[in-house]
């Protein structure tokens with residue numbers, strides 16, 4: 179099932195997501211739906227808060243972007259080490275149509291659990307490391323635009339407001 183993606187400035191994107199404790203069928207169904215939703219939107223990653231589920235769950239698919247891409251279901255992720263620096267353009271399904279260069283660690287070691295609760299570690303670098311860092315930010319209520327210098331962030335927010343007024347940007351979760 180394809181789920182609705184929440185967009186900035188929806189408040190669900192700002193909550194700190196809760197750890198997953200039960201590894202059950204409900205979790206597996208959510209992971210399947212997140213994979214389907216990510217693919218339907220040509221995304222390389224999706225975090226559960228983006229579909230209004232405030233839990234520490236990610237899906238990642240870099241198989242279209244890289245020759246030896248990765249397809250990952252990641253629960254309760256934690257970056258246990260990081261090294262170096264890279265600067266590259268990022269976008270986000272929750273901030274559609276906006277792309278900006280963002281600084282990230284070049285190499286990371288990820289510790290997480292799979293959909294059955296089994297722990298694993300993964301060394302990632304370059305593009306995959308960037309995607310993982312971007313998605314983990316979502317679990318902490320952080321968007322890539324928060325990592326921009328303040329003048330750029332202000333310009334981008336103004337641009338989004340203009341797009342909202344023009345009907346070119348769909349806002350979710352407004353009160």
Ligand SMILES: [Zn+2]
Pocket residue numbers: 269270271272312313316
């Ligand atoms: Zn994102």
